[in-house]
Amino acid sequence: MMQRHDWLWLQPAAWHGVLAQAAQAGADWPELALWPQQAWPLVCARQTRPGVLSAGLSLPPAPDGGKRRLSLQLAPDALLRSSAPPLLSELTRSPDAPPALQHCAHRLHAWQLRVYGAHAWQWQTGLPYLHAGSDLDLLYYARSLDDLQAALRRWHACAQDCAQQGLRLDGEVILPDGAGLAWRECWQAMHSGGQVLLKRLHSVQLQDWGQVCAQLPRQDAPCAA
Known part of the structure; x- marks a missing residue:
């Protein structure tokens, strides 16, 4: 689909x-x-x-x-x-991959992450999309509530490290139903609650974080906040 x-x-x-x-x-x-x-x-x-x-x-x-x-x-x-957009590992195999991207990809190598935005366009076309302020836009396809929460904790730690290399991590977590949630918005909601914006193929919807968690498959982890 x-x-x-x-x-x-x-x-x-x-x-x-x-x-x-x-x-x-x-x-x-x-x-x-x-x-x-x-x-x-x-x-x-x-x-x-x-x-x-x-x-x-x-x-x-x-x-x-x-x-x-x-x-x-x-x-x-x-x-x-x-x-689907290219895997992060595909971008890092390019001899033109920026050093900051290589560093961050090393931190993120255990994930099955895909890339969109400027880094993906430049990898595909070879045209000069990137500049000093270009974000690395990442997609992670979460399978469950536990997976989502673990991914957010890993993302937060990696984002801090990559920022020290001059590369800002951004992007979305994709839920099992295809809805996309911004990484930063999810991280904040996991700790403080509130509403998050779900971006689906045919719609955009604000939903309480607790409702998002309740609709996800879960193992043992309760929904934070």
Whole structure:
């Protein structure tokens, strides 16, 4: 089942429509021509319209540092295939992987983490997405309440260490039903309670942390806060 952040490869014929939407949006960016030439993917966005495939495309920052992003609406048959975003271990095998990324990946090597955002785009395309303030956006697919709580504790410890290397960890925990929760929001809620924002493929919902925990498979761990 397709999820947010998945990579989407398009049928070759679909790129004409993508470039037309870009032109209508005033996105006169030369690098866009590389996507159909290299068959690079788009990213699955939140799906808001029946019968329409919503996707996103990010380019490297503009010279003035501004973000360059496209929100695209495609016919479902434009999709050739989809896949989960790349594993962190795939990025670190690249000879161009930054030293800070290598250090943090070593701390995180025991996890099955996937990467999205600037680091994933640069790994896929070779274009210069990264800058001094680029976060490392990580996805972790939690299997249970115990797994979620253990992952949050590990993430917090690794985030502090990686920050000392100049790399800020960010991203989402993905629950078994596909809902995404921001790491930092989860960490705070685990200790203080309150509401968290659940981002699903078709919706966004605020929910009490206690309710989130109650809906997860559990072993022995109670829900903190």
